[in-house]
Amino acid sequence: MTILVAGATGKTGLLLVQELLDQGHKPTALVRESSDTSALPQGVDLRRGDLTNLHDGVCDGMDAVIFAAGSGGSTGPEMTDKVDRDGARRLTDLARDAGVTRFVMLSSVGADQTDPTGELAHYLKAKHATDEHLMASGLTYAIVRPVALSNDARGADVILGENVDKSAKASRADVAHVLAEAATTGRFDGIAQDMQSA
Template sequence: MENILVAGANGTTGKQIVKLLKASQYFNPIAMVREREQMEQFSNQKIDVVCADLTEDLTHAIEGVDKVIFAAGSGGKNVVEVDQEGAKRLIAVSKMANVKKFVMLSSMGADNPEAVEDLQDYLEAKQNADKHLKNSGLNYTIVRPGTLNNSEGKGKIELKEKFNKKGEISRADVAQTIVRALHDDAPKNSTFEILEGDTLIGEALSASSAVVS
């Protein structure tokens, strides 16, 4: 089984990602949390957990890790230091550790932050993090969902390199897409947007394998 470090494991989407990894026969999750009091909820479930702060040294967090998921976020409180520079720090140690894949949870609009004025700072931070990952030399997948909601997952999405519309998607289906992107047959070095749709997640990813950014 491959060890998967999940940055942002304590977040709403991060918890769903960890749960899916725990249930998988292929992956062993390592939940990365910022506060020591957040560790117990994962260790009680017999999930490996590491305490690490994206604003500090992350070298210890990457030990023994095969692949990385970045699902962390500052909730708009510190977007440059966490969403942007924190991602860059994790990318840097991932490169040093020769991780096999880095999956980034980004956002629709990250390619054009100026178009969404009330989220411009956040989307600029995501854009800069995405660019850094693309230029890192790591094998990557960048997943850019529409507006997240807490609806029940359908296991189906609509996937395009770039949509010309807005829309929503459940955190559950985003989590499924991110975990599916870890598989070796998933698209390499690709960036795509996802919304709720009617195509099975695995099929949507297979069809997108030609979408290389």
């Protein structure tokens, strides 16, 4: 499969594109002009595009799209809105217009709430709006909502759905594996679910 990955140069994204390559798929990294692509593995194609200002056609020729990007923990609410909400929704629309088969969203635990509170409230509102937009888009979708991320190695298993402990951790390696599986197998089509490492 040809798979566009937004956020491919991030910690989770790098693991994801390697996972896709290992499975025999053809990942394409959506990168800004200023992105450092030196850590991307050989075999990953590049497609230029900025999530704050995506151009038409960015999803053309893709079988699936995975949104694994984020504005980053050091940015403010404005950039969260531009990337995590507006950029993700624009990418969803472009994927639909391009006839993409499946869209996989890396979301967050708590994004199912319509009115979250606490220090992550703005971020979770942006993620909620994005998830809702994807679910209403008409695209075949899967939404993965991991708990707090860690840099641990991939574990023996993951826990998905209602049995997730929201205070637990999810390794980025496990998240990357689930995202790849969601994009390539259809196992999680039409599902939005929490996730943790077992």
